[in-house]
Amino acid sequence: MLEDLKTQFNVLKALTIHNLQGQMSSYKYGFAWMLLEPVIYIVGFRLMRQFFGNLAPPSGMTPLMFYILGVLPLYLTFAGIRGFSVGASQSALLAFPRVTPVDLTLAAALTSFCIYFVLFWIVVLPVSLYEHVWPPENILKVMLGLIAAWMLGVAFSFSISGAFRVFPPVKQFVSYLSFGLRVASGMFFCITMVPILVWPYLSWNPLLHVTELMRDGWFESYVSPIASPTLVMEWIMGLLLLGLSIERFMRRVPYL
Amino acid sequence: MTLELRNVTVRTRGTISPVSLKNLDIRIEKRDRVALLAPPNSGLDLLVDVICGRDAPESGRVIRGSSISWPIPNKSFFHKHQTFVANARFIARLYEVDQNTFISRVLEMAELAEIAEERVDHCPAKAASRFAFALGACLPFDIYLFTSTNVGEKEDREKYGEIIAGMGARSGLLIATSSGKAAQSYCEKAFVLDPAGAVYYDDIDEAIEHLQRISKRAEEAAEEELLPAEEDRVFDDF
Numbered sequence: 001m002l003e004d005l006k007t008q009f010n011v012l013k014a015l016t017i018h019n020l021q022g023q024m025s026s027y028k029y030g031f032a033w034m035l036l037e038p039v040i041y042i043v044g045f046r047l048m049r050q051f052f053g054n055l056a057p058p059s060g061m062t063p064l065m066f067y068i069l070g071v072l073p074l075y076l077t078f079a080g081i082r083g084f085s086v087g088a089s090q091s092a093l094l095a096f097p098r099v100t101p102v103d104l105t106l107a108a109a110l111t112s113f114c115i116y117f118v119l120f121w122i123v124v125l126p127v128s129l130y131e132h133v134w135p136p137e138n139i140l141k142v143m144l145g146l147i148a149a150w151m152l153g154v155a156f157s158f159s160i161s162g163a164f165r166v167f168p169p170v171k172q173f174v175s176y177l178s179f180g181l182r183v184a185s186g187m188f189f190c191i192t193m194v195p196i197l198v199w200p201y202l203s204w205n206p207l208l209h210v211t212e213l214m215r216d217g218w219f220e221s222y223v224s225p226i227a228s229p230t231l232v233m234e235w236i237m238g239l240l241l242l243g244l245s246i247e248r249f250m251r252r253v254p255y256l
Numbered sequence: 257m258t259l260e261l262r263n264v265t266v267r268t269r270g271t272i273s274p275v276s277l278k279n280l281d282i283r284i285e286k287r288d289r290v291a292l293l294a295p296p297n298s299g300l301d302l303l304v305d306v307i308c309g310r311d312a313p314e315s316g317r318v319i320r321g322s323s324i325s326w327p328i329p330n331k332s333f334f335h336k337h338q339t340f341v342a343n344a345r346f347i348a349r350l351y352e353v354d355q356n357t358f359i360s361r362v363l364e365m366a367e368l369a370e371i372a373e374e375r376v377d378h379c380p381a382k383a384a385s386r387f388a389f390a391l392g393a394c395l396p397f398d399i400y401l402f403t404s405t406n407v408g409e410k411e412d413r414e415k416y417g418e419i420i421a422g423m424g425a426r427s428g429l430l431i432a433t434s435s436g437k438a439a440q441s442y443c444e445k446a447f448v449l450d451p452a453g454a455v456y457y458d459d460i461d462e463a464i465e466h467l468q469r470i471s472k473r474a475e476e477a478a479e480e481e482l483l484p485a486e487e488d489r490v491f492d493d494f
Contacts, residue, residue: 007352014349021342022335092332094310096350097324254312256269 011098015107018093020114035119038075042067042123045188058192060221062131065124069214070187072120073149077207078178079112080153085171087161087247090255102247105161109154120146133219141217148232149210155236158243162250186211191226199226206235259284259307259324259399259430264316266302275299276314280454282447286322286398289424291439292432293463294449295471303449304403304432322398322428329388329404336377340368340387343376347391358394365419366390382408386416393419399428405438417441434471436464 045067057066087105094101128134136142164170185207191199202208203226212227260283267276277299284290294300304327305311306318334343344362348355363369366386371379376387389407392400400423407416423429424442431443439446439460446463447454450470457463 010352011350014346017349018335018346021338021346090305090310092330095305095308095326095330095333097309097320097326098350100309252312254267254269254314 007098008103011103012107012110015093015099015103016110016114019107019111023111023115035122038071038119039123041071041187045071048188058190058222061190061215061219062133064127065131065133065218066190066215067188068123068127069218070185070190070211072116072123073145073210073214074182074185074187074207076113076116076120076146076149077153077156077181077210079116080109080150081156081160081174081178083108083112083154084157084161084164084174087157088164101161101251102244105157106154109150109157112153113150116150117146128218136218137220138217142214144229145210145214145217148213148229148236149207151236152206152210152232152239155239155243158247159239161243162246165250165253165256168256181205181207184208190215190222191224203228203231206232258286258319258321259428260317260319260321261307261313262317262319264303264306264318265314266299266306266311267314268299268302275302277303277449277451278453280316280447280449282454282456284399284428284430286428288445289429289443290431291443291446291460291463292430292449293436293439293446293467294432294434295467295474296434298449298451298474300432300434300449301403304401307430307432308401323396324399324430325392325395325397325401327401327403327432328392329385329402329407331384331388334376334384334388337375339373339375340366340379341372343387344391347395351395353395361394362387362390365394386412389416393423397427399430400424402429402431403433405431405433405442434467436467440464 042064046063049063057063083105086108087101091101091104093099093104125134128136160170160174164174184202184205191202191208191212194202209227209229209232212224213229213232215222216224216227261280264280264282265276265278266280268274275298277294280303282292292300292303294303302311306313308324308326309318309320333346335346340363341359344359345355348358359372363372366383366389368383368387371383376384386408402420405417405420406413420429420442429442431438433439443460444458446457446460448457448463448466448470450466455463455466457466
């Protein structure tokens with residue numbers, strides 16, 4: 001049993017390193033592009049705030065850190081979600097009898113976690129020092145938020161990869177969903193900035209809880225009225241159960 | 257310690273003329289040297305995918321009781337922007353073997369010591385082919401699965417042929433091919449993948465005769481399919 005676990009760990013490690021080495025290999029500046037996209041978002045939101053005063057974060061939250069804590073966890077989630085196509089496609093790596101589609105999906109998820117986790121701290125450290133909000137109030141809560149964001153993405157990707165294998169246009173729906181989640185998940189607002197009337201509807205979204213957890217964990221002055229780690233865990237467990245059940249069924253189905 | 261296909265059916269999907277292989281019952285023991293013979297484009301690649309777990313069969317079961325290699329000399333997993341050493345390191349990690357020993361064995365077998373730190377895409381295709389072969393040959397498997405036994409340049413064939421024969425002496429060999437010659441060189445038994453099912457032969461020469469018969473039939477059928485299309489085209493032109 002322990003030997004099998006060790007082998008599983010080594011397979012995931014080998015695939016993750018293989019993915020990291022192949023990441024952005026077709027682009028001349030490699031990982032610089034990964035940094036560029038979220039930075040453009042953060043700068044964009046910061047500039048919008050100059051023009052729309054009502055987008056200003058509640059008192060005590062510094063503007064750049066406010067957007068960073070909204071944007072980067074969501075990037076981690078969306079990178080995890082994008083793993084659905086890895087599990088659903090017939091990768092060349094599946095020619096290795098010891099590699100399964102689950103390994104490939106997990107390795108893709110670990111790859112994105114490595115990249116965005118490092119990216120998060122590379123961006124957050126200098127910005128928080130510049131805005132005098134270092135150190136975070138509760139670093140464990142921040143870490144929990146990051147890991148929860150990633151796990152939500154992974155769980156969601158497992159759930160949709162089965163559907164994508166039998167019905168490829170699902171990809172299109174995923175992009176609509178991603179757009180909706182980007183808008184509704186607290187990238188550029190926190191729950192206290194919206195009318196109390198809509199809180200019960202918005203708080204169904206686990207990603208909003210993640211961004212709330214991040215800001216609650218970082219800023220001393222902000223206590224989120226809705227952030228619930230339990231709800232996020234429930235979503236993760238539910239989606240994982242659904243996704244892994246679908247995967248177990250789909251492994252007996254030939255590729256299209 | 258076997259590889260067994262029980263009542264397996266495979267079918268190509270998303271193609272204009274689908275090919276199917278039905279009710280395949282194949283059992284390969286640990287030290288068997290077996291050829292899987294089929295005419296070109298008759299679903300052999302698909303069966304190889306099913307054997308190594310890359311695809312699922314339409315029906316039936318594949319039971320892998322032995323460690324089986326990936327289809328050698330498959331190159332599709334290479335990171336071509338990386339060096340030979342980096343690619344070999346990936347395999348060493350994946351199969352949990354000592355990296356330095358494995359890499360030096362692979363480079364020696366593939367005669368790549370001088371260009372070991374070159375990018376794969378900057379090197380000749382024959383070098384990549386030798387490297388792909390050596391990656392599989394330097395690992396211990398119960399059954400080695402080959403999709404081609406033509407490795408490297410013509411003058412290298414003898415050397416690599418001896419290596420394959422050596423592998424066959426200590427482990428099982430499964431050669432999936434449309435070439436009777438490759439089967440004759442390394443195998444003692446064969447399964448011919450006839451559209452009606454897999455036909456087992458103890459005698460490799462009889463198997464090759466069967467392969468030639470069905471290959472000829474397949475060629476004739478392909479020509480017959482082409483002929484009406486040609487006539488149609490002439491008529492359309494007219």
